[in-house]
Amino acid sequence: MQKDNTWEKYTESQSKSCHDFCQGYMDFLSSGKTERECVKIIKKDIEAAGYQPLDEYIASGTPLKPGDKIYRINMNKSVVMFNMGTDPIENGMNILGAHIDSPRMDVKQQPLYEDGGFALMDTHYYGGIKKYQWVTIPLALHGVVVKKDGTAVEICIGEKADDPVFFVSDLLIHLAAEQMEKKAAKVIEGEALDIIVGNRPVKVSEDDGPKDPVKAGVLEVLKADYGIDEDDFVSAELEVVPAGRAREAGFDRSMILSYGQDDRVCAYTSYQAMLEVPDVSRTACCILVDKEEIGSVGATGMQSKFFENTVAEVIALCTDYSELLLKRCLANCTMLSSDVSSAFDPTYAGSFDKKNAAFLGNGMVFNKFTGARGKSGSNDANAEYLAHLRQIFSEEDVNFQTAELGKVDLGGGGTIAYILALYGMNVIDSGVAVLNMHAPFEATSKADVYETKRGYVAFLKKAKRL
16 A cells, blocks of 8 residues: 655645644643643534533423533543534444543652652553653653642742742662663653652751641642642642653654643544534534543543443433433444554665555554454444545545554554444544653654544544444
């Protein structure tokens, strides 16, 4: 299959549209570094586009009709959107599904301690990371602290120009002879990923000052600036992420370098596609979920019943509900599991099958299957579905490529595709190729981001039940 570079196909007008769209995407990345922040941004955007809370329809018993646009939020960490079509809901929906969590470090429940004249916070890394990549870079603290009375204190420290930042220390090269002999997985241990948050001891006038004066000084700042006591960390969700905005990369500004592009690049393109699609015959749906990086578990992950329960509520507002109708609806759906793919890296060419690799700039990527080695743990899309998608993208002139996640026996990965496939619907992984995946800063091509949005729009408008 010939893989065409998208930039070579673009007119000047298309190139401008691509750059303009990616400007909004970079703003999203810069402001949405946690699941909660993403949901807050998405809620504001979709309400401005006319989407209404589903729970208001449920409370009033208002029937849903074609053209209604509704959404539902789950624990401020996941969201599902529907653009109601003219076809009966039992005939299924066209679904885009992405995740909004990204690898990071989470602050532990009892994190703050003092050692060697420093105040530090203990962390537990989240998702698959190379731990050595997270040392000596500027880090920011994002999240929420909920006090006993239910008051929520939002935290975002390290993103403004005059904010302090945090960091994980590393051993100087002059003393690192033993460290340099270790395997990469052991160079930095998980328990060593503690962030340094202070160095100035609190001033005391008496000899019996606090046992840990630097820690006490940090607690004084937290109390004065945020009203937080040490006990409040027990009911906090604080994420440690790379500090700084998304940036254009390359002399030609053709790429984006940013934290969190896996999988917020597909989340952004998915919900933006929903906002572009007008009235539809087949109901359009977008699911943006949490916890994919750790197996899609928990109440806000794709394995929870949130999506299924919400679809049941939608059916009940469309017609006489039955479990059979719910099963028919889900089985008749078609879905793009909107997730990223590994981009070919010439520096590490030996890890890829070049014939079946995704290249930056060559358009939206389809992974017929993910999983590991002998396709273990994958959803394997059928040929009829792929043919249907090829026809749609040909009609809409969407540039796309196909890929696998590296050489057969080198590893692999998973997405939410297999979870939705359990309902019997057609599902395939599709999204954007990413370089440096799971690193603090990941790279994408602007052209791929824009083509993926265009592909999602085409899918929502034209996909059908097979």
